[in-house]
Amino acid sequence: METNKHSLPVTTPTIIVGGLLLTSLLLIGLLNGEWLGSNGGENSAVTVTPVAMEHDRPAGLGSIKPASVNAISPNVNLADSLSGTSHGVRLVSRGDELLVTSALKDLFDYHLSALGELPLPVIRQNIEHNLQQQLSGVALQQAQEILHNYLDYKSALSDFEHQYQQQAGWNKTRQIQFMSERQQALIALQNRLLGAQVADVFFAFDRTLDDNTLAKARILNSELSEAGKQQALVNLQAELPVEMQLQQRRDQQQTQLLQIDQTTVSDNEKFQQRADVVGEAAAQRLAHLDQQRAQWQQRLDTFRLAVEQLQQSNLAADDYQAAYQSLLEQHFAAHEQLRAQALLRSGQS
Template sequence: MRRALGFLLAGGAVALSAWWLWPAAAPLAPSMPAKAAGGAFAPSQQGTQPDGQVGVAASGALRVDAELRRLFDYYLAALGEHSLPAIRAELQRYLQGKLKAAALSQAMNLFDRYVAYRQSLAGMTVAAQTDLAQRLGRAQAVRRQYFNEAELAGLFGDEDRYDDFTAKRLAILANPSLSAAEKQRQVAELERQLPPALRAAREEPIKPLTLAQAESALQKNGGDEQALYSLRAGMVGQAAADRLSELDKEQASWQARVADFKRDRAAIASNSQLTAQQQQQAVAQLQAQRFNAQEALRLPAFAASP
């Protein structure tokens, strides 16, 4: 679910800028597509598996959700390498092993309407100066020509909610009558109104930065190792906190080894009884004794003079 939300967050409003990449409407009669080397449907999909999932509800009807849309988009990503009829035939072949006749028919009908919807977007002309809310509104109006309410909620519900959030956030940030503090307050309120799953998906990419800032604040206030662990466990979970603790120990050990090396290297450099060549040889021998080949690649960045 998190991966699907990440896909929608990355592709929602951005997709509206690429409508013209879609070909004009083409017949969707089945044809047998040729396989790429290695059994992949298209060369660009070599080494991948179909993205998304397909399933049925308890009633046996097709489950219409963002996972199904991701599956459609996975096959449609082969446009340019295969024709639409070939893509449709390959998708149908894939679904035949997963769905019974009624659900399969429903899936292919939905796919045909999804393609028609995307082609309709490709034919739209939207002025560059049109704001995001207007562009999203036009796209949503086009969708209603092809899908019923349940299908709209399943295929686009999360994307619509996030796009609405994005449009409102941009409007707040662009409002010259608001102070920086008021903008921050209103954006934070928008964040709180997002569904938990969408809010978590939005926060995921900035978690490392947020955690680093919280750790820095804790250390400035004299927080000890246990307080640091509790902070991490609360923000990223116990398993991640355990891994971070191990990384801290490894980093501390590495820094101690580098400090020892720098001290001994300095002693060699100050030994007036050795020639410059002998000093270089002694430092090289010291490095070889203390660090393996992989560690030696990292060493210059940590052991630069002084």
């Protein structure tokens, strides 16, 4: 996930929440034999009071304090899309100072994923609430400052994306040069806004994958023979840490599963295609999920039709509201009603 933070006024600049990694976009283009423009990665930065960094922790230090269990309790202001979920992040302090890890960014990004459902000030309150549950004193102040800087970074990404746009007609060499320049500019932005130490911790994984992707692009654009390119790619892949190789494999599986979902094949064919990608046990779970989604869609469609009929009944406001509530309770359990109403309003399923 990625994150944002800060004490913004009610009217705030655009916040970029998702932002694709340079890796995702460029690598997909390479694998498909295409050379496409990138919307670029997602990263944040700003200088803060010096804090203990994940990679600075000395071995055997006994003063590291994990957050209590209630630190990950649900937040009453969670968006419907996050209902029933938890970020699962436990923040840690060393002495009076915050120990900065990538988990802090995960916490930010968890809440920021609801941007669009909830306004930014509410999301920021939710993040602040989680920070206050887990931290106090200097460590809390440091986390709040990082949050502020992270949100500044997210705001700055909007201008950054407009500034770094690939032009049509560039050859492969120019495209690789552009992607390299863009990556360096993004790192500079992250370091400037979050501070180099915090940015290194937050974006180490992304940066390593981006470096790997650019190296692949250079190999594919080189004058090596096809056999030489394949061997160079194998060697490059072997240099990646194991956890990054596993992440790449999961990303590729996810892409394949999405492509399968977009095809119009029989249920048996879909099961076999999924099983080829993730195995029969996972394919069975996905088939069960398909059934649940279809049942939910049917219930939602029935409810939508009933509401449309109710709207044509010309009932007085109080009577309409009572009838609407009765329909809602008839079709959905209490824990499903917020989601159903939100989807009905948005016209989604």
